[in-house]
Amino acid sequence: MIIFFVDQNHKNKTLSEILDIQKLKDVDKQIEAANGLPNECYISEDYLAYERDKIFCDKWTVVGVGSSIPNAGDAKPYNLLGIPLIIIRSKDMKIRVFHNVCSHRGFKLLDKPCNLKNVIRCPYHSWSYDFAGNLVATPHIGGLDIHQFDKFDKNKSNLKEVKTKVWMDIIFVNINSNEIDFNKYIKPLEQRWSKFINNDDHNLLVHSNDYGYFNLEVKCNWKFAIENYCESYHLPTIHPELNKVSNINDHYHIQGLPNRFAGQGSKKYEQPVKGNKKFNTFSNWEKSMLKNSEYIALFPNVMIGLHIDHFYVFWLEPLGMDKTKEHMQIYYVGDESANGEELKELRKENSKFWKNVMLEDVSAIEGMQDGRHSPVYNGGNFSPAMDQPTHQFHKWVANSLI
Ligand code: FES
Ligand SMILES: [Fe+2]
Structure with missing residues (x-):
């Protein structure tokens, strides 16, 4: 599978370092006098990193449709310009979206579409999460055959859920949880x-x-x-x-x-x-x-x-x-x-x-x-x-x- 990433080096530039802000302001004029979006919005990698945050993470963005995961336990990975996500249908048939990363050492949990029986199990050390994202198993966390550890609070290591809404079968997410x-x-x-x-x-x-x-x-x-x-x-x-x-x-x-x-x-x-x-x-x-x-x-x-x-x-x-x-x-x-x-x-x-x-x-x-x-x-x-x-x-x- 080919995965496309937003180059993290491009993250630090401000919008005014990427393009002429006046050009953006000229878009929001009466149509007769308005300019279209400047070229950087279509060809600049720096811009893409900025857009990922301001457009795809701040807004209600579509990541798929419900009918592509019709059965309870159906799960698929989705890569939003480098942000790994899991889209899953839980047992109550609700669609949920999580960040696709294990809270232990950060392994990407799901690599390809599949049907899961009861848990999302991390392939690295087998920590497992239920379909609501709760961390339910931490094998050998306290040493061989000791699966609990007093000083470790499981509740703090649940999967990070993304704000999700399904409308007319379309799955919308708001990654930054800041949209109306x-x-x-x-x-x-x-x-x-x-x-x-x-x-x-x-x-x-x-x-x-x-x-x-x-x-x-x-x-x-x-x-x-x-x-x-x-x-x-x-x-x-x-x-x-x-x-x-x-x-x-x-x-x-x-x-x-x-x-x-x-x-x-x-x-x-x-x-x-x-x-x-x-x-x-x-x-x-x-x-x-x-x-x-x-x-x-x-x-x-x-x-x-x-x-x-x-x-x-x-x-x-x-x-x-x-x-x-x-x-x-x-x-x-x-x-x-x-x-x-x-x-x-x-x-x-x-x-x-x-x-x-x-x-x-x-x-x-x-x-x-x-x-x-x-x-x-x-x-x-x-x-x-x-x-x-x-x-x-x-x-x-x-x-x-x-
Ligand atoms: S990274 Fe997932 S269990 Fe260790
Ligand atoms: Fe057309």
């Missing part, structure tokens, strides 16, 4: 989507086991995927086929306030169909909006797409300054649509459709990465009519950094 309460954080989006789905509908979402997942590795900074997702401006050039059915003019901007998400919606969504077969639909969907679908980037690193008959989570795993793994997870309404044999071909086609769209975007986002090495470009500008949601994301990043 998740329910408050997500409320503006839930209110926006209340015309489509309510809380009961969340329970109807079922991940498809056969054509419900693919991933893409792209050679660019994670932010390019978000900014590209926020706008429909590139539809005619990058997605000419899609533009024939859902034209650029059928789209509208989405700008969440307070500024936590942005994206676009379409008014021309057509349900996929094969013969007379279609996927089940959400029953509480506003009748006047049956053809609406919405594509929202929830900052920093997850893009979600909601349609009357399916939902997807397209989340980003940053692997380095110019390397990102995109994970696509697809959900349907109820088990029959998600896993029934009758709709298998339709699921296959739907997955292929999205994969083609995401593949078309790869050239766009990798092209922006290449361009960011130019010394004559330093953030560029925005179309006041077409780039508002992208500008909104830039503002969020800039304000999170300062």
Whole structure:
């Protein structure tokens, strides 16, 4: 397994030593006068170390989805730009995230996905933790066959748990425990989507086991995927086929306030169909909006797409300054649509459709990465009519950094 680290040497620089702060301030202007994020935000390793703290540790960040650890005891390691984590489903089916490090000598506890029976056992000296992170066994700590030691207080050496919340199967973590309460954080989006789905509908979402997942590795900074997702401006050039059915003019901007998400919606969504077969639909969907679908980037690193008959989570795993793994997870309404044999071909086609769209975007986002090495470009500008949601994301990043 290849592991990417943020070089610790890069940690000590202040933001003003990394980039021109005025350039960041110029992002948060009226769109006509605003500058995009400066080049360092896409190509500087010093910046990446800063961003890891200010964006990925300070905010609600996505590290995976619950359906990839469906059973009690399922556990997987996750590397957040060098920070080792464990994502585990405990016996009460709750998802928990811990720092993946033994409190004894600091051995990394879990190396690959597995199903654990009762404990997380450290391979080094076999200290063991239960699924709530409690240190429950310290073999030979007092000498051979003496497993307790008076002067050692086990309770002080439990695993360090990370603040975690699962919403629509998406696992959010707030490593630095300093972000607002998740329910408050997500409320503006839930209110926006209340015309489509309510809380009961969340329970109807079922991940498809056969054509419900693919991933893409792209050679660019994670932010390019978000900014590209926020706008429909590139539809005619990058997605000419899609533009024939859902034209650029059928789209509208989405700008969440307070500024936590942005994206676009379409008014021309057509349900996929094969013969007379279609996927089940959400029953509480506003009748006047049956053809609406919405594509929202929830900052920093997850893009979600909601349609009357399916939902997807397209989340980003940053692997380095110019390397990102995109994970696509697809959900349907109820088990029959998600896993029934009758709709298998339709699921296959739907997955292929999205994969083609995401593949078309790869050239766009990798092209922006290449361009960011130019010394004559330093953030560029925005179309006041077409780039508002992208500008909104830039503002969020800039304000999170300062
Ligand atoms: S480092 Fe884990 S038991 Fe020693
Ligand atoms: Fe696109």
